[in-house]
Amino acid sequence: MTGHVALDPVALDPGGTRGAALAAVRGAFARAGLDEPALDARILVAEAAGVRPGVLLAELERPLGADATARLAGFAARRLAHEPVWRILGEAEFWGLRFRLAPQTLVPRPDTETLVETALALAPGRAPRILDLGTGSGCILVALLAERRDASGIGLDRSEEACRTARENARANGVGDRAAFVVGDWTGALAPAPGFDLVVSNPPYIPEGDLPGLAREVRAHDPVRALDGGADGLDAYRAILARGRDLLAPGGVLAVEVGIGQAEPVSRLGETHGLVFLRLARDLAGIPRIVVFGR
Ligand code: GLN
Numbered sequence: 001m002t003g004h005v006a007l008d009p010v011a012l013d014p015g016g017t018r019g020a021a022l023a024a025v026r027g028a029f030a031r032a033g034l035d036e037p038a039l040d041a042r043i044l045v046a047e048a049a050g051v052r053p054g055v056l057l058a059e060l061e062r063p064l065g066a067d068a069t070a071r072l073a074g075f076a077a078r079r080l081a082h083e084p085v086w087r088i089l090g091e092a093e094f095w096g097l098r099f100r101l102a103p104q105t106l107v108p109r110p111d112t113e114t115l116v117e118t119a120l121a122l123a124p125g126r127a128p129r130i131l132d133l134g135t136g137s138g139c140i141l142v143a144l145l146a147e148r149r150d151a152s153g154i155g156l157d158r159s160e161e162a163c164r165t166a167r168e169n170a171r172a173n174g175v176g177d178r179a180a181f182v183v184g185d186w187t188g189a190l191a192p193a194p195g196f197d198l199v200v201s202n203p204p205y206i207p208e209g210d211l212p213g214l215a216r217e218v219r220a221h222d223p224v225r226a227l228d229g230g231a232d233g234l235d236a237y238r239a240i241l242a243r244g245r246d247l248l249a250p251g252g253v254l255a256v257e258v259g260i261g262q263a264e265p266v267s268r269l270g271e272t273h274g275l276v277f278l279r280l281a282r283d284l285a286g287i288p289r290i291v292v293f294g295r
Contacts, residue, residue: 012076014069019060021045021069025076032080043085048072082216095143099169104159105137106226111283112202115257116143118281118290122253124197127151131247133186133201133240134158136226138166138179140200145175152178153198158185158225186236187243195249202257203236205229233259237266241273241293248295253278255292263288 011024022045029037046056048071049064064072078088086092086107091100094108095116101107119130119140127150132141135155145151155170157163163181170179182189206227211219218227229235237256244254254275258266267277275293283289 012069012073014064014066016064016069017060018045018049018056018062018064021048021064021072022056022060025072028076029079034079040079040085044075044079044088045072047089048075083221084217087221092137094137094139095146097139097143097146097173099137099139099142100165100172101137102161102165104161104223104225105165106202106222108137108139111285111287111289112140112257113143114281114283114289115140115200115202115255116147118292119144119198119200119253119255120147122198122255122278122292123148123151124251126197128197129153129195129249130198130200131190131196132156133199134203134226134236135166135181136162136202138169138181140202141166141179142170142173142175144198144200145170145178146173153180154190155179155181156184156186156189157181158183159223186239187247190247195252196247197249197252199240199244199247199252199254200256201236201240203229203240205233205236205257205259205262207231207233229259233262234265234269237262237269241266241270241275244270244273244275244293245295250295253292253294255290257289258291260287263291266291 022041026037026041029041042053046053048068075088091098092107095113130144130151130153132155135141135157138155141153141155155166160183163183167181170176204227206229208228208231263280270293278292278294280288281290
């Protein structure tokens with residue numbers, strides 16, 4: 001555990017400029033060994049000041065003000081306790097869209113944009129019907145619906161709060177009329193609803209034993225139910241792939257995100273359940289991240 005580094009209250013002078021506050025927070029974050037001290041400081045100072053990060057840098061000489069300084073001290077203390085900036089802001093960016101977060105939703109990861117990209121490339125020409133299993137904040141489904149104005153979709157999640165958050169995100173991003181969110185366990189809740197052209201999922205895939213070794217930002221702040229994939233990390237794939245054929249329309253595709261080293265076992269698992277392996281897609285780091293099946 002990293003030692004707690006207190007922000008020296010003198011360093012955050014309520015009469016000081018935005019630039020001085022930025023330097024103080026950045027310094028404290030760097031001393032605490034946070035991964036991205038400059039970026040995090042910039043985002044949080046901008047949030048405290050109520051301006052966009054880009055605007056902040058153009059106006060560093062302006063005073064921050066007492067209220068904003070107090071807000072910033074609170075944000076900085078939370079970040080120093082390893083709360084991710086997106087949790088502090090309560091929203092994150094994904095596929096160029098903003099998503100509100102809840103404690104029951106994972107912070108959307110850039111890797112998952114590969115799933116959106118892959119699914120879009122495989123979507124049929126006619127109006128696609130989409131199913132997102134374990135929708136969380138709704139980021140995958142909402143991004144797909146935002147790109148394909150003719151598509152409609154269902155997001156399923158075990159958490160009622162996640163469904164509420166996803167519904168709000170769909171509405172805020174202008175796709176609420178084409179999205180429905182259903183509380184339920186994997187595919188069980190959808191027993192009589194086959195015929196999807198696209199089934200997508202970023203399920204929990206971390207092997208149980210690896211959970212304690214995750215970064216504190218993830219371990220302490222992402223919901224464990226969105227991470228824990230059981231003993232070998234593959235429990236969710238067993239459930240999803242077993243129902244895959246029943247959910248897909250003829251010509252439909254199922255695309256799942258996988259963890260490092262899971263592409264091969266997940267491909268085999270799908271074939272065991274009568275799905276046809278179609279392709280792999282790699283994330284920006286070149287890691288096989290998405291496995292695509294047909295029926
Ligand atoms: N990609 C996430 C992480 O690395 C894990 C999300 C998941 O289990 N689907 O923390």
